[in-house]
Amino acid sequence: MIKRLGHSVREFKKYALISPVLVAIETFIETFIPYLMANMIDKGIIPGNLGYIEKLGAFMLVGTFISLAGGAGASWYSSKASAGFAKNLRHDLYYHIQDFSFEDYEHFSTSSIVVRLTTDIMNIQQAFQMLIRAAARAPLMLIFSITMAFTVDAQMAMVFVVSVPAMAIGLTIIIAIGRPLFKKVYQRYDGLNRVVRENLRGIRVVKTYNRAETENQKEAQASSRIYEVFSKAERILQLNSPIMQFVMYGTLLFLAWFGSKRIVAGTMQPGQLVSLLAYAMSVLMSLNILSNVFNQMTISLASAQRIDEVLTYNSTLTTPKDALTNVANGDIEFKHVDFNYADDHVTRLHDINLHIKSGETIGIIGETGSGKSTLVQLIPRLYDVNKGKVDVGGQNVCYYDIRTLRDNVSMVLQQNVLFSGTIAENLRWGDEHATDEQLVHAAKLAQADDFIRSLPDGYDTYIEQGGSNVSGGQKQRLTIARALLKRPKILILDDSTSAVDTHTDSLIQKAFRDELPHMTKLIIAQRISSVQSADRIVVLNDGKIEAVGTHNELLKSDSLYQDIYNSQIKGGDSHAKN
Numbered sequence: 001m002i003k004r005l006g007h008s009v010r011e012f013k014k015y016a017l018i019s020p021v022l023v024a025i026e027t028f029i030e031t032f033i034p035y036l037m038a039n040m041i042d043k044g045i046i047p048g049n050l051g052y053i054e055k056l057g058a059f060m061l062v063g064t065f066i067s068l069a070g071g072a073g074a075s076w077y078s079s080k081a082s083a084g085f086a087k088n089l090r091h092d093l094y095y096h097i098q099d100f101s102f103e104d105y106e107h108f109s110t111s112s113i114v115v116r117l118t119t120d121i122m123n124i125q126q127a128f129q130m131l132i133r134a135a136a137r138a139p140l141m142l143i144f145s146i147t148m149a150f151t152v153d154a155q156m157a158m159v160f161v162v163s164v165p166a167m168a169i170g171l172t173i174i175i176a177i178g179r180p181l182f183k184k185v186y187q188r189y190d191g192l193n194r195v196v197r198e199n200l201r202g203i204r205v206v207k208t209y210n211r212a213e214t215e216n217q218k219e220a221q222a223s224s225r226i227y228e229v230f231s232k233a234e235r236i237l238q239l240n241s242p243i244m245q246f247v248m249y250g251t252l253l254f255l256a257w258f259g260s261k262r263i264v265a266g267t268m269q270p271g272q273l274v275s276l277l278a279y280a281m282s283v284l285m286s287l288n289i290l291s292n293v294f295n296q297m298t299i300s301l302a303s304a305q306r307i308d309e310v311l312t313y314n315s316t317l318t319t320p321k322d323a324l325t326n327v328a329n330g331d332i333e334f335k336h337v338d339f340n341y342a343d344d345h346v347t348r349l350h351d352i353n354l355h356i357k358s359g360e361t362i363g364i365i366g367e368t369g370s371g372k373s374t375l376v377q378l379i380p381r382l383y384d385v386n387k388g389k390v391d392v393g394g395q396n397v398c399y400y401d402i403r404t405l406r407d408n409v410s411m412v413l414q415q416n417v418l419f420s421g422t423i424a425e426n427l428r429w430g431d432e433h434a435t436d437e438q439l440v441h442a443a444k445l446a447q448a449d450d451f452i453r454s455l456p457d458g459y460d461t462y463i464e465q466g467g468s469n470v471s472g473g474q475k476q477r478l479t480i481a482r483a484l485l486k487r488p489k490i491l492i493l494d495d496s497t498s499a500v501d502t503h504t505d506s507l508i509q510k511a512f513r514d515e516l517p518h519m520t521k522l523i524i525a526q527r528i529s530s531v532q533s534a535d536r537i538v539v540l541n542d543g544k545i546e547a548v549g550t551h552n553e554l555l556k557s558d559s560l561y562q563d564i565y566n567s568q569i570k571g572g573d574s575h576a577k578n
């Protein structure tokens with residue numbers, strides 16, 4: 001996992017390597033200073049040798065400046081390396097999830113992905129900075145200080161053989177308990193993110209239904225759940241402070257007690273004791289730094305695992321090596337297709353067999369939940385079939401390069417969105433190189449040109465996030481124009497004219513018939529009038545094809561179609577009558 005994540009350091013590797021080198025210089029000089037200090041006391045101050053004091057003082061001053069410069073440089077490079085690492089890691093994660101299928105997004109949930117891209121990466125950034133700065137400093141300081149302490153007085157330095165492992169065992173236990181708790185904390189962050197996103201997305205509905213109070217409660221609940229685990233995890237981590245202090249004061253007491261005795265006995269110099277105490281402080285300080293580093297590592301290991309989980313997740317959508325990069329025509333064939341959503345064991349489509357010829361216009365109708373959207377989502381491989389196969393242009397959809405397939409199958413989803421940017425920018429999602437004439441032509445076919453021109457800035461009108469400043473019907477027409485701009489071989493409209501008035505809807509159908517005769521068109525609709533003129537209409541009932549035929553044929557032969565027709569034409573509900 002560490003190696004995989006470390007791959008994202010890339011061009012910032014040099015900064016990540018320079019930082020510990022500078023830290024080493026800083027720490028080496030820093031730990032040498034108490035040794036010089038001991039000499040100054042024992043050989044300069046006690047015998048009253050002023051020349052020695054001045055020489056050593058100047059030497060210490062220069063050393064301090066070099067140490068400071070090393071420390072400042074290390075901070076600068078470590079910040080640069082860690083910020084760069086986080087940038088690359090975020091990019092890699094984002095890049096990876098672009099290949100996810102709908103099923104994969106459902107597997108992780110969008111809120112969890114957002115937390116991983118933000119909070120989790122921030123934790124890793126902080127841990128990485130610590131790793132190349134503090135984590136490099138602490139062990140070096142520990143090694144240098146213990147070595148120097150043994151140089152000064154090996155007997156007294158034996159105290160570290162007890163105090164260092166005692167501290168290390170304490171820290172290991174704390175980390176073992178703390179780490180799973182932090183993993184839980186971030187899972188609960190996902191929950192909070194979900195509540196906030198849902199609330200902001202549906203803020204109009206929240207206000208209409210006066211649900212602010214309930215929404216506040218949901219947020220409070222999610223926050224409390226985080227608080228519960230977070231405070232528990234932090235309480236455990238904070239235990240390292242009393243353990244650290246206990247070991248630190250115990251060591252200092254030991255040194256002061258036995259050191260004083262030896263000075264009185266004349267087997268030790270006062271300067272030696274001063275430097276030993278300074279080294280004891282350094283050793284324990286380095287352990288303290290290490291414990292902080294471990295704390296941060298504990299938090300970030302949970303985050304690193306969550307990121308690695310996404311990075312190593314193989315999308316359920318696979319493309320063969322020699323994938324096809326050309327779709328011959330708009331022919332579609334479903335052969336004995338069964339389908340169920342992952343984690344949902346109900347079969348939503350049963351033994352679907354349907355051949356649609358290139359250029360045909362097919363209406364799809366059926367009661368709500370009968371599987372209309374599910375059926376068409378299999379064509380651009382938004383989901384893969386469980387049984388049977390779907391062919392496009394005479395080839396199994398799984399054999400195509402996914403981009404090629406989706407460039408040739410344009411789908412206007414039931415809940416389509418526009419993105420912040422101008423209308424022209426939004427339409428160019430279909431084809432970024434489209435000329436202005438092509439843009440206008442697509443808008444005209446979708447009956448959107450007139451209303452776009454009536455806006456103060458026309459095609460340059462700015463669309464707010466999610467398309468909140470255009471009406472539902474206008475938004476639908478813009479998303480149809482966007483899909484047309486791709487000039488696909490197959491166009492799928494999934495209930496995409498539901499908010500458009502019937503007159504405009506019929507103008508769209510006519511424009512399609514007259515101007516796009518070679519494009520295969522699948523139109524899912526609730527209104528019979530939207531599919532009435534189609535070459536054939538497929539009636540779906542509970543995931544099965546109940547009938548296929550023209551409007552007139554179905555009116556004569558299919559009772560479900562008759563029911564839908566009657567309920568719409570007569571305004572009554574024939575189900576209710578039966």
Ligand SMILES: Nc1ncnc2c1ncn2[C@@H]1O[C@H](COP(=O)(O)OP(=O)(O)OP(=O)(O)O)[C@@H](O)[C@H]1O
Nearest residue numbers: 341344348366367368369370371372373374375414
């Ligand atoms: N992502 C999903 N996970 C699990 N079940 C789903 C999912 N999407 C749809 N379903 C279920 O599959 C069935 C068919 O849904 P589908 O959206 O295809 O129906 P539909 O005919 O398009 O309905 P509508 O006319 O209301 O849009 C429904 O029972 C629905 O609850």
